Amino acid sequence: MKINYTKSGIPLSAFGLGAMNLPTYQEQANEILKAAIDNQITYIDTADLYQKGKNEAIIGKFLKENKLRQDVIIGSKVGNAFNMNNDEVTWDPSAKHIKEGIINSLKRLNTDYIDLYMLHGGTIEDNKEEVIHTFESLKKEGLxxxxxISSIRPNVIDYYLKHSNIDTIMMQFNLIDNRPERLIDSIESKDVKILARGPLMKGLLTDKYESILDRKFQEGTLDLSYESIKHALETANKSGNLSELSYGYLMQFPVASIVNGASSKAQLLSNIRHFENVMKSETNNRTINDIRKLFSNLEYKDHLV
Known part of the structure; x- marks a missing residue:
């Protein structure tokens, strides 16, 4: 597995495991986590919000019982205050909440440090200097x-690029949601790496695209009509496997890790196989660029700089 390094020297496997959809039963989750590590996936991405902490706890138990903490890079996120008794979630990027969040996450993950800690969202109205100072303090403490940051808001991204020492930005990024392309130059100029979530666009960029499109996207998405998405996918599918085309597309950018979710071992292994096919293939940038032209050029319309 290829390893990419951030400017702080954090080694991220080029293909990462997005843990959000891990089963909540430990034994089932263990199968997926073990399969990931057996296939040299060393970056595991979670958040305190996922299943209200249970996701972190499942990962922590697996790593502790198998003595694997030193073999993986853990990414987690903070900023959402959740109520254990109902579905209420409120945004809280305060120093107090972040400091409480890291302590709770460390306990659940059975570790004394987190490799990559991210703000799980963010608005331009936040006290961003307080956020930055708090993260810098946690770094100095060795926690x-x-x-x-994990954000799709250009104004928030711009601020942290200019005023903080962030290593990574996580954002949805794929052939269909290609909005991050407009931010690449500014991200790369600060030596920041991208964590690409949603690389297969909820299954649209897989060989099951027809059923996914009919089931989940009858009204279209991102201001794209059902018909335009279907036409692009049908045409692209004639040139190769959609998953592999999307992975190949992302590899053209400063993407440190393509973070793919998986709710079953079979799904994970299928995704890994397609990723490895891209790594072994001779698909060139010209082919990828031709495929990219099939999809509409999208731009962020809200929260602009």
Whole structure:
């Protein structure tokens, strides 16, 4: 597995495991986590919000019981205050909440440090200096090795690029949702790496695209009509496997890890196989660029700089 390094020296496997959809039963989750590590996936991405902490706890138990903590890079996120008794979630990027969040996450993950700690969202109205100072303090204390943000808001991204020492930005990024392309130059100029979530666009960029499109996207998405998405997918599918085309597309950018979710071992192994096919193939940038032209050029319309 190829390893990419952030400017702080955090080694991220080029293909990462997005843990959000892990089963909540430990034994089932263990199968997926073991399969990931057996296939040299060393980056595991979670958040305190996922299943209200249970996701972190499942990962922590697996790593402790198998003595694998030193073999993986853990990414987690903070900023959402959740109520254990109902579905209420409120945004809280305060120093107090972040400091409480890291302590709770460390306990659940059975570790004394988190490799990559990210702000799980963010608005331009936040006290961003307080957020940055808090993350820097956690880094100095050795509780985290590096920090980043998970955001699709250009104004928030711009601020942290200019005023913080973030290592990474996590954002949805794929052939269909190609909005991050407009931010690449500014991200790369600060030596920041991208964590690409949603690389297969909820299954649209897989060989099951027809059923996914009919089941989940009858009204279209991102201002794209059902018909335009279907035409692009049908045409692209004639040139190769959609998953592999999307992975190949992302590899053209400063993407440190393509973070793919998996709710079953079979799904994970299928995704890994397609990723490895891309790594072994001779698909060139010209082919990828031709495929990219099939999809509409999208731009962020809200929260602009």
């Amino acid at each position: 985290i090795r590096a920090y980043g």
